[in-house]
Amino acid sequence: MRLIKTVFLLLVLIGCKPKKVTPIVPDSTSLKNGMMVLCEGLFQQNNSAISWVDFSTGISDDLFFTNKTNRLLGDTGNDIQTYGGKIYVVVNVSSTIEVLEKSTGIPIQQISMMNNGISKQPRSITFYGSNAFVTCFDGFVDVIDTVSLTVTKRISVGANPEGLSVSNDKLYVANSGGLNSPNVDSTVSVISLTTFQEIKKITVGKNPGSVEVDSHGDVYVISRGNYSTIPSRMVKIDSHTDLVSNTFAFDAGGIEKMGEDFLISYYNYATSTSNIAIFNTVSELITNSNLIDNTQFTTLFGVQFRASNSKIYCFDAMGYSNTGYVRVFSSTGIYETSYHVGLNPSKIIFYD
Numbered sequence: 001m002r003l004i005k006t007v008f009l010l011l012v013l014i015g016c017k018p019k020k021v022t023p024i025v026p027d028s029t030s031l032k033n034g035m036m037v038l039c040e041g042l043f044q045q046n047n048s049a050i051s052w053v054d055f056s057t058g059i060s061d062d063l064f065f066t067n068k069t070n071r072l073l074g075d076t077g078n079d080i081q082t083y084g085g086k087i088y089v090v091v092n093v094s095s096t097i098e099v100l101e102k103s104t105g106i107p108i109q110q111i112s113m114m115n116n117g118i119s120k121q122p123r124s125i126t127f128y129g130s131n132a133f134v135t136c137f138d139g140f141v142d143v144i145d146t147v148s149l150t151v152t153k154r155i156s157v158g159a160n161p162e163g164l165s166v167s168n169d170k171l172y173v174a175n176s177g178g179l180n181s182p183n184v185d186s187t188v189s190v191i192s193l194t195t196f197q198e199i200k201k202i203t204v205g206k207n208p209g210s211v212e213v214d215s216h217g218d219v220y221v222i223s224r225g226n227y228s229t230i231p232s233r234m235v236k237i238d239s240h241t242d243l244v245s246n247t248f249a250f251d252a253g254g255i256e257k258m259g260e261d262f263l264i265s266y267y268n269y270a271t272s273t274s275n276i277a278i279f280n281t282v283s284e285l286i287t288n289s290n291l292i293d294n295t296q297f298t299t300l301f302g303v304q305f306r307a308s309n310s311k312i313y314c315f316d317a318m319g320y321s322n323t324g325y326v327r328v329f330s331s332t333g334i335y336e337t338s339y340h341v342g343l344n345p346s347k348i349i350f351y352d
């Protein structure tokens with residue numbers, strides 16, 4: 001029913017002749033005891049959304065963003081992060097970044113991510129000091145001042161950069177080259193956060209995507225291979241030497257930090273099966289190879305850990321074309337509950 005409502009709204013907005021839209025007065029009620037879920041939608045369908053889930057009732061409002069703004073979020077929402085009292089929503093195909101007030105979800109500004117009329121295709125965002133850093137598929141990392149909310153600099157990196165993370169005053173950027181398949185990239189760009197210049201490229205393996213930093217400052221990258229003959233592997237970079245110190249032999253598709261551990265998620269495209277393992281960053285060993293297994297999901301689309309309650313939130317895309325679920329587990333992998341949300345859920349902002 002939620003998907004039908006969303007599609008109906010989209011058709012109405014596209015089919016009608018342009019007309020003056022009466023601005024709505026956003027609800028300024030403070031958000032609490034819930035979660036804001038970014039739902040990517042489908043590529044070129046303009047149906048990304050933000051679902052608001054009220055924990056006290058379990059009810060999801062899949063038109064949360066539209067009700068706040070009187071417009072749609074856009075096409076392919078890839079990332080949502082909070083920093084300095086604001087929420088930043090990265091919308092890839094629409095080439096925008098929506099900035100919201102964290103306490104209420106009221107929009108502050110939409111940042112256009114176009115370069116001389118050409119889409120930069122922003123992908124992921126992270127923060128350091130007074131700046132946000134956004135990977136763009138056109139081969140750059142954009143620097144955004146978090147006060148003025150303007151792009152102040154573009155840093156050239158590799159092809160189609162995706163994940164990024166900060167360690168030891170440096171920014172590590174995974175250059176996937178995914179749009180050039182089969183001639184993908186295989187490097188991580190290292191950017192000095194003093195000079196805002198690329199200082200090195202590290203070869204980590206084909207098609208790097210996710211980047212995570214452990215509690216000791218070391219950097220881990222998922223090199224996804226080619227989804228067939230070259231397997232997806234996790235690679236460790238020593239952030240002091242900026243050299244690869246280990247490549248792990250197990251399958252890995254995503255990394256999520258959980259204290260001294262990582263939750264390693266993996267979806268097998270050949271068998272349509274998935275699982276979540278625990279990797280200890282001190283021993284550098286898998287300590288539980290099947291914390292949460294394939295029987296708990298239809299289509300595992302990602303994992304997020306909430307430290308405040310030690311719960312694991314797993315995204316079930318339900319075959320990618322149906323509205324999805326956020327499935328909640330204890331830190332020991334015991335299923336607790338599920339929340340029905342929008343299409344292809346992938347990231348969460350939590351509210352106490």
